[in-house]
Amino acid sequence: MSALIEMKNVTKEYRGVPAITDVDFELEEGKVHALLGENGAGKSTLTKMMCGVTQRTRGEMLMNGQPVDFQTPAEALDNGVAMVFQETSLVPSMTVAQNLYLGDEKLFNRIRSLNISAQTFLQSLNFNVNPTTMVGALGAAHKQMVEIARAVRKNVQVIIFDEPTAALTPEEKHHFFSLVERLKERGVSIIFISHALEEALQIADLITVLRDGALIETGPVETFDRERIVRAMVGRTLESSSHGAHRNSNRVGQAKVLSLQNVSMGTIVKNTSFSIYAGQVTGMFGLIGSGRTETAKIIAGVVKRNFLNGGEIRLHDRSVRYRVPREAVRDGIVYVTEDRKAEGFFETMSISENLNMGRLAAGLSQGVVVTRSEMKALADEWTSSLNIRAIDTDARVIELSGGNQQKVVIAKSLVQKPEIVIFDEPTRGVDVGAIAEIHELINRLADEGMAVVVISSYLPEIFSISDRILVCRAGRVVEEFDPLDADEERVMFAAVH
Amino acid sequence: MLNRLNQERIVLLISVILFIGFSVGLDGFLSGGNILSLVQNVSILGILGTGMAIGVIGRGIDLSMVSTMVISVAWMLVMVNDGTNLWVAFGLALGFAVVIGLINGVLIAYVEIPAIFATLAMGVAIYGFGKSFLVGTDVVYLPQGESWFYQIGSGRFLGIPNPVIAFALVALIVHVFLQFSKYGRYNYAIGDNLWTARITGIPVRPVMMLQYVLIAVIALLAGVVIATSVSSMNTRLALSTQVYDVILVVVLGGIGLSGGKGGVRNVIVGTLLIGILLNGMTILNLSYTAQNIFKSIILLAAIVIDTMLNPRDEQTAQHGDI
Secondary structure (H helix, E strand, O other), X not given: OOEEEEEEEEEEEEOOEEEEEEEEEEEEXXXXXXXXXXXXXXHHHHHHHHOOOOOOOEEEEEEOOEEOOOOOHHHHHHOOEEEEOOOOOOOOOOEHHHHHOOOOOOOOOOHHHHHHHHHHHHHHOOOOOOOOOEHHHOOHHHHHHHHHHHHHHOOOOEEEEEOOOOOOOHHHHHHHHHHHHHHHHOOXXXXXXXXXXXXXXXXXXXXXXXXXXXXXXXEEHHHOOHHHHHHHHHOOOOOOOOOOOOOOOOOOOOOEEEEEEEEEEOOOEEEEEEEEEOOEEEEEEOOOOOOHHXXXXXXXXXXXXXXXXXXXXXXXXXXXXXXXXXXXXHOOEEEEOOOHHHHOOOOOOEHHHHHHHHHHHOOXXXXXXXXXXXXXXXXXXXXXXXXXXXXXXXXEHHHOOHHHHHHHHHHHHHOOOOOEEEEEOOOOOOOHHHHHHHHHHHHHHHHOOOEEEEEEOOHHHHHHXXXXXXXXXXXEEEEEEOOOOOOHHHHHHHHHO | OHHHOOHHHHHHHHHHHHHHHXXXXXXXXXXXXXXXXXXXHHHHHHHHHHHHHHXXXXXXXXXXXXXXXXXXXXXXXXXXXXXXXXXXXXXXXXXXXXXXXXXXXXXHHXXXXXXXXXXXXXXXXXXXXXXXXXXXXXXXXXXXXXXXXXXXXXXXXXXXXXXXXXXXXXXXXXXXXXXXXXXXXXXXXXXXXHHHHHHHOOOHHHHHHHHHHHHHHHHHHHHHHHHHHHOEEEHHHHHOOHHHHHHHHHHHHOOOOOOOOOOHHHXXXXXXXXXXXXXXXXXXXXXXXXXXXXXXXXXXXXXXXXXXXXXXXXXXXXXXXX
């Protein structure tokens, strides 16, 4: 087997700070190569150099034995290297077909023929996407399908996937894996960046683990198991508290804090009813589009339920209908978003300013003027209790790793002294070490008597932290499980059928 | 060292270089009288810029600012000329400005029209309404008699021209508001990320209303300084390009139009550069058109140098993992 892409001693520095140092990497033809590592390990940096998004500081890149130097992604694409990003690069206001052929349009295009060829092409990949829909109207999974289809259409030799399965439901993941198999049969080499170790073990031929910008281990998949990868990633063995561990007792719910009666919102949330209890973690499981996030957002006042026949939400014994999140925050209900970049934190602000915003907005700060020392004290308290790793509390949040950003977002909500916390996908895009810490925190909050709701599409996560499991399907809570009795198949069955 | 240079420092550096260059190369530039008139001339631009900065930091903009200034002050002078007590007239003008601010705020925060369109339309509406119903003539002169009132624009205190003191006061108050008060901090939060601000529980819409009310009130104050320094208010000012000079001062100083960045310091730096430049060019006897060309080149240069020294971070431009 010959190496298709070879990176020799590559180093990348951002403003003098090395992101990866002296890494050697080989991608063999027709293989799936998984690239694993914690956030900040240098996985994305390494792959971005291969596809021309960034340029290396030192080192050599060979493609088919020839030295190459891609200055732009377009140049890399012409040479057969494509990257599918976590964030899609599709144009939301164009149709699927237009996006597929974006940049390759003929001088004059007939929309009909464009749609027909897009349809044929999508069908050949077994993608169930209507080429005439606007990309903006598609869900995350479908957007990704279009993105993948676009890369495949360019007849590339190498496709780099950055966290391809993060936004997918289990069914869609299955679909994605079979696509990877088919790409492999066509002789396409694949680099697969992921946080999900099981997926890597399942589909990869080779595994490379990076840590702190250095190559730690590389080898065929047969020589790896979960423990070995985790050890290589974190440099220590994690207690198995992260994913997959089952507890042997549930917390018993205390007082009923919040109850929903026949709550509806448009076509997304339909007639859903359930209650939330203090001192307990309520897990909400459902596939994408099942209305979990929307239900949570109704509770937290981010969106409004229907005015007519919208049902009723009772906080303790009071009926509430929030117009803006501010009212919910004042009543002690906070929502920790699933999309922290878009609505989680203030990127130009420091950690301490982010936390201070949370406190100000909850009306918990005495006095008109906030002194810097007060802000610093607040930030010090929370960075140490949540173990947020940053150079100092004046570091801007955008400079932190995903896990630490998530902790800042959580801290900004906890500063508001809530009674009910809703975590929406709290560990998405978060590294293994931080996942364990966030789970520990969630348990601690419930032990302290808070009502905690955790929304997740990852079953092992739901099972490991929930005291009860609510399953959403088609806009409503359809079934409740006891995590000690239920198994993953039964929960999944409820979510699908 | 180099990456410690940001736009604010670059602009300050250019100002210093220009200042030294003009001092050496231009006769009469360094004379005490010229320096004072330099600072005085840009004070008004500075006051307006300070108001605009509040909007730009909160990811808004107010193109109706100059119209508000012109019409509210002209109306006030018309009333005083008709015999209304000065304080009553000022109170009414203040009320007028606040109402304009509220209308702008409702259009932007509640009706959710982009600030640039809402205030563009409002600017025209205010001017038209004012000229039809409130102010009959193009130029309204200051009434005789109220001598202390003239002092606001033309007098001196401890040898410093009063407009400069007015600028300093407005700058100080706005600085304290932006940096230390709760609503000032909310303004930054909204400019940084409106959706995060909303979810965090910040009263987004009321703060946006406050922005435009403050801008309108500051516009009124700037108008009072203008009227009392030239003894009249020319309503045709509303049709000039002055509002773009105000935006120039704000952007030049380094307050990004993307919001959440910068502060009053940036306005002062931007105002200094424009002041030195305009004054030097006037002494050089350059035409108005030539001056505009220089202004725009300076603005583009500042932005280009800033992007070169502080590139949009490769790492953070892409969401997610390194």
